[in-house]
Amino acid sequence: DVKVTQSSRYLVKRTGEKVFLECVQDMDHENMFWYRQDPGLGLRLIYFSYDVKMKEKGDIPEGYSVSREKKERFSLILESASTNQTSMYLCASTTPAAGPDYGYTFGSGTRLTVV
């Protein structure tokens, strides 16, 4: 069974802390994504990566950075956490090699609270 695993389900961090959210997939997918989900706003793309060491900004990259040193792992970094980054963060992966019917496999989410 395919899996996208996010290392933490719940995190509470203080304002100004550096925060790492980890995502690992075991499907050898090329593409990985980080989204945040907020009530009334749906999912918004923060960053995505097409391959190792490659990254592209999504809609709301400000205050975030990412790292993809290995194909299976995509890390989201909050350089200096702020209260407006309190949200549910979802990681997803996919591969175009699966053909036109490929869907996105999501992790179970990390609920981050910044106090």
Next chain:
Amino acid sequence: EDKVVQSPLSLVVHEGDTVTLNCSYEVTNFRSLLWYKQEKKAPTFLFMLTSSGIEKKSGRLSSILDKKELSSILNITATQTGDSAIYLCAVFDYGQNFVFGPGTRLSVLP
């Protein structure tokens, strides 16, 4: 601004009923429309639709896209209590962006 609208927002039915969930969108650079089922965890992928008029089926679920009307429907026949969930419609564009609708909360009563 890109937008996805779903209706109804909430629906209560009894087991065995057939339901139709609606999704309409205004999205530039449309690539595909996706349906997800969300329970207590991350959304579970159901269907991806890219071509108009072609029905996708999986068991009791089916979905079809109408690109002329910028809409899609998700049908569930012979509903079961396990179908109770929030059903999300999302449009995916060529910028790798998802635009999610607010979801339809379906409750299936025994």
